[in-house]
Amino acid sequence: MGWLIIIVLIILLLISTGMLLVFHWDIKKMTNQLEAIIENFGTNELVRTNTHSKTLKRFITKINRLIHLFKEDQQHKEKREKELKQEITNISHDLRTPLTSIKGFSELLTDPSLSEKEKKESLSIIQKKIDNLTMMVDLFYELSQINSSDNQMIMEKQFLDQIVVEAMFMFYDDFEKSKLKIHVDESNIPPILADSKATNRIVMNIIQNALRYAKSYVTMKFIEQDEYVGLRITNDIDAFDQSELHRIFDRTYRLDTSRSDGQLGLGLHIVKQLIHKQGGKVASVVHNNEFSMDVFFRKWD
Numbered sequence: 001m002g003w004l005i006i007i008v009l010i011i012l013l014l015i016s017t018g019m020l021l022v023f024h025w026d027i028k029k030m031t032n033q034l035e036a037i038i039e040n041f042g043t044n045e046l047v048r049t050n051t052h053s054k055t056l057k058r059f060i061t062k063i064n065r066l067i068h069l070f071k072e073d074q075q076h077k078e079k080r081e082k083e084l085k086q087e088i089t090n091i092s093h094d095l096r097t098p099l100t101s102i103k104g105f106s107e108l109l110t111d112p113s114l115s116e117k118e119k120k121e122s123l124s125i126i127q128k129k130i131d132n133l134t135m136m137v138d139l140f141y142e143l144s145q146i147n148s149s150d151n152q153m154i155m156e157k158q159f160l161d162q163i164v165v166e167a168m169f170m171f172y173d174d175f176e177k178s179k180l181k182i183h184v185d186e187s188n189i190p191p192i193l194a195d196s197k198a199t200n201r202i203v204m205n206i207i208q209n210a211l212r213y214a215k216s217y218v219t220m221k222f223i224e225q226d227e228y229v230g231l232r233i234t235n236d237i238d239a240f241d242q243s244e245l246h247r248i249f250d251r252t253y254r255l256d257t258s259r260s261d262g263q264l265g266l267g268l269h270i271v272k273q274l275i276h277k278q279g280g281k282v283a284s285v286v287h288n289n290e291f292s293m294d295v296f297f298r299k300w301d
Contacts, residue, residue: 278298
């Protein structure tokens with residue numbers, strides 16, 4: 001009987017030793033896999049095991065989850081760095097263009113042969129370029145403040161149709177110079193729940209966008225949809241790549257990178273940020289060289 005107990009204990013000891021050896025082998029194998037993943041982090045490799053231990057399997061699952069999250073964070077940082085470089089390039093271009101003009105016309109003013117009329121024209125151009133620079137700085141500041149904790153929305157009763165009409169009057173001279181055909185819908189719509197300053201900026205930005213890219217006409221129409229009240233602005237444009245449509249609200253995207261009129265590519269990005277912060281929504285579509293954008297605000301209850 002005693003020998004039987006000893007034999008059973010020896011068998012159990014051998015089994016336990018074997019299990020420990022297998023466990024040790026699994027740990028060593030997984031450690032080697034982790035070292036390979038660390039050395040070649042750009043790959044999509046994960047830690048793999050054939051163990052039957054539920055605890056060890058759960059541990060490996062957590063490690064792989066951590067690897068996945070770390071790689072996602074790394075990809076996000078790389079994307080953000082790329083976007084930041086593009087933003088710096090855009091900003092440098094936007095600032096260099098008017099500064100070069102200001103420098104050129106300032107030097108021209110030192111020419112003694114310049115007539116008074118020519119001096120006045122040069123000064124007028126310099127003033128416009130300075131105004132553009134001021135606008136750029138204001139846009140950069142505004143963009144930095146959108147998600148600031150100090151910039152709280154004051155949600156109140158607003159009349160979208162009145163805001164649009166007032167904004168259109170502000171751009172009256174611009175529309176006259178552009179010779180665009182303008183049509184504004186005069187249908188009655190209910191008031192909206194929105195921040196006054198943000199809503200004015202949204203309307204002004206989409207009007208400026210239409211002024212910049214419209215070829216011959218701009219139409220504005222009010223829309224009522226369930227719990228939303230919206231504004232649809234439509235204008236004709238040059239040929240447009242449909243695959244680029246989803247990028248028009250990106251901070252670094254520009255419809256036409258060849259333009260050098262001092263206008264920034266931040267307008268629609270700011271529109272999207274401000275409308276979402278108010279609980280609204282924005283969408284755009286291009287069909288047969290016609291661009292249409294809808295911005296929806298929540299109804300006033």
